[in-house]
Amino acid sequence: MRSAIPALLLLAACTVLCLLAGCTGTPAGGTVQADDFSDWRLTLNGTGEEVLTLEDLRGLPASEGHGYAVSTVGIRYGPYRCRGVDLTLLVDMAGGMGERDQVWVSAPDGYLWVFDAEQMSGEGFVTFNEDLKEIPSPPLSIILMYEQDGHPLSYNDGGPARIAIISKEPGVVTEGSAWVKWVDRIEVRST
Amino acid sequence: MIRFAGLVVLLLITVALSGCTGDPGGVTELKVLPAGSLLIPFEEAEEEFEALHPGVDVQLEGHGSIQVIRQVTDLHRAADVVAVADESLIPDMMYRRMEDSEENYTDWYIPFATNEMVIAYTPTSRYAGEITSENWYEILDRPGVRTGFSNPMLDAAGYRTLMVVQLAESEYGNETLFASLIGNHFDPPLEVTTDGGVTTIHLPQIMKPSDQELVIRDGSIYLISLLQAGGIDYAFEYRSVADAVGLEWIPLPESINLGSSDLEQEYSKVKVELGFQRFSSIGKERTGRHIVYAITIPANAPHPELAEEFMNYVLGQAGKGRPGWPPPLGQGS
Numbered sequence: 001m002r003s004a005i006p007a008l009l010l011l012a013a014c015t016v017l018c019l020l021a022g023c024t025g026t027p028a029g030g031t032v033q034a035d036d037f038s039d040w041r042l043t044l045n046g047t048g049e050e051v052l053t054l055e056d057l058r059g060l061p062a063s064e065g066h067g068y069a070v071s072t073v074g075i076r077y078g079p080y081r082c083r084g085v086d087l088t089l090l091v092d093m094a095g096g097m098g099e100r101d102q103v104w105v106s107a108p109d110g111y112l113w114v115f116d117a118e119q120m121s122g123e124g125f126v127t128f129n130e131d132l133k134e135i136p137s138p139p140l141s142i143i144l145m146y147e148q149d150g151h152p153l154s155y156n157d158g159g160p161a162r163i164a165i166i167s168k169e170p171g172v173v174t175e176g177s178a179w180v181k182w183v184d185r186i187e188v189r190s191t
Numbered sequence: 192m193i194r195f196a197g198l199v200v201l202l203l204i205t206v207a208l209s210g211c212t213g214d215p216g217g218v219t220e221l222k223v224l225p226a227g228s229l230l231i232p233f234e235e236a237e238e239e240f241e242a243l244h245p246g247v248d249v250q251l252e253g254h255g256s257i258q259v260i261r262q263v264t265d266l267h268r269a270a271d272v273v274a275v276a277d278e279s280l281i282p283d284m285m286y287r288r289m290e291d292s293e294e295n296y297t298d299w300y301i302p303f304a305t306n307e308m309v310i311a312y313t314p315t316s317r318y319a320g321e322i323t324s325e326n327w328y329e330i331l332d333r334p335g336v337r338t339g340f341s342n343p344m345l346d347a348a349g350y351r352t353l354m355v356v357q358l359a360e361s362e363y364g365n366e367t368l369f370a371s372l373i374g375n376h377f378d379p380p381l382e383v384t385t386d387g388g389v390t391t392i393h394l395p396q397i398m399k400p401s402d403q404e405l406v407i408r409d410g411s412i413y414l415i416s417l418l419q420a421g422g423i424d425y426a427f428e429y430r431s432v433a434d435a436v437g438l439e440w441i442p443l444p445e446s447i448n449l450g451s452s453d454l455e456q457e458y459s460k461v462k463v464e465l466g467f468q469r470f471s472s473i474g475k476e477r478t479g480r481h482i483v484y485a486i487t488i489p490a491n492a493p494h495p496e497l498a499e500e501f502m503n504y505v506l507g508q509a510g511k512g513r514p515g516w517p518p519p520l521g522q523g524s
Contacts, residue, residue, distance in 0.1 A: 004371075014431075024343055024523075033394070071253075071254065072227060072254065072258075072341075072409045072410060073227040073230060073253035073344060074254075074412045102397075103221065110261075110470050110471030110472050111469065111471075112467060112469055112471075114396040114466070114467055115397075116396075124399065126408065126409075126413075132412075132416065133420070134417070135421075141421075155378060177344075177345055191396070
């Protein structure tokens with residue numbers, strides 16, 4: 001009978017492995033996105049064009065601040081400590097923008113959002129307090145965030161890089177429609 | 192020793208099962224994605240359904256209608272039930288193949304409710320004692336009156352507002368009504384063109400009014416909050432939403448409120464062209480239609496049988512015409 005003990009343990013280990021293999025949290029009909037961003041590229045397009053890797057992006061001067069977003073139906077996301085590259089810096093790398101130009105930010109999931117020059121200077125946004133009551137907007141910045149709460153931005157959170165609207169003071173909530181996830185293209189367009 | 196080994200086996204299996212069945216603690220999580228204007232009714236349905244089904248946790252996640260569908264089709268998130276405020280979106284966006292499958296995301300939907308656009312306000316809104324279904328456009332045009340609607344880029348109620356105001360020009364024989372209430376509050380003014388009997392409102396990329404008399408917010412909850420705080424005087428809303436949150440509202444004529452199936456042809460004479468194609472999976476043109484809510488179960492729903500039970504429960508309740516719910520089809524305006 002003693003020889004049955006290793007067999008039982010082996011059986012247990014196999015059972016656990018099988019169970020684990022079947023429950024990795026894979027969404028039905030979807031695929032698990034490993035956080036390997038080595039193939040990710042960011043295209044900056046304006047009067048010039050540049051293509052950056054994640055390493056290139058992380059090598060640029062960083063901006064940090066508090067970010068807090070809310071969906072169209074009032075679901076809050078955050079608050080976060082956000083770190084990334086100021087969108088104006090990336091626009092400058094694409095050749096800069098004029099007062100009537102716009103910045104089109106898009107992602108491979110088919111999402112697109114547009115910022116105008118006023119917003120690029122941190123103005124013209126609707127802001128709320130944590131109770132979702134409107135408050136006067138403090139100075140804001142748009143960044144391409146690659147780090148959230150001190151950690152690299154995960155795929156599920158929109159990584160490797162997503163838009164965040166940040167402020168120096170905490171508790172400022174902004175409309176989430178502008179927080180484009182999985183950004184891979186930033187384009188300056190004339191209106 | 193054998194007993195010990197058996198215990199180890201049981202323990203390991205229990206640990207493994209408890210951590211990764213997706214239904215922690217024996218609770219089945221039913222993921223339901225409703226459009227924003229269905230959130231309050233679905234919260235009621237959630238509570239009632241859970242009371243009838245111990246062990247079921249209905250998880251609601253509200254979005255704009257297009258975002259509801261995109262959760263399934265573009266973001267590949269598991270969902271058991273999808274319910275939207277515009278029935279045309281389901282065939283347009285879900286009657287297509289799933290990734291790595293011969294099946295469509297769905298091949299069917301059930302239209303189950305309608306709605307109508309109204310003008311919501313509070314007793315403290317300017318001229319609240321004067322506004323009626325006949326003079327609303329004159330009241331909204333008075334100096335100092337602030338009117339709000341949701342962003343047409345993000346919310347069906349937003350582009351439907353533009354359609355209502357444009358349709359009002361014919362209803363009241365006033366060709367400058369759209370410009371004075373909405374179009375001229377942008378710089379440059381919104382462009383409106385007519386071709387072959389169809390009027391198209393062309394929107395800029397960024398919906399930013401040029402003065403304080405027009406206010407645009409991402410979703411209707413922010414307009415409600417502004418109304419209650421006195422930040423705006425009037426808001427274009429769905430009737431069911433105004434009812435659900437206890438706002439005053441005036442009805443609009445059937446010919447413009449998008450609430451009558453008999454007037455679908457008239458409604459379709461107005462289109463809105465959005466400023467940019469926010470989603471690659473759907474174009475940027477919206478056509479006036481009778482408002483019809485629809486529900487479906489994605490083909491890859493994790494719990495299809497339970498999803499069907501929940502859907503049938505919602506359909507049954509919607510059919511009763513409950514207060515704060517979009518009225519059942521055939522019982523609209």
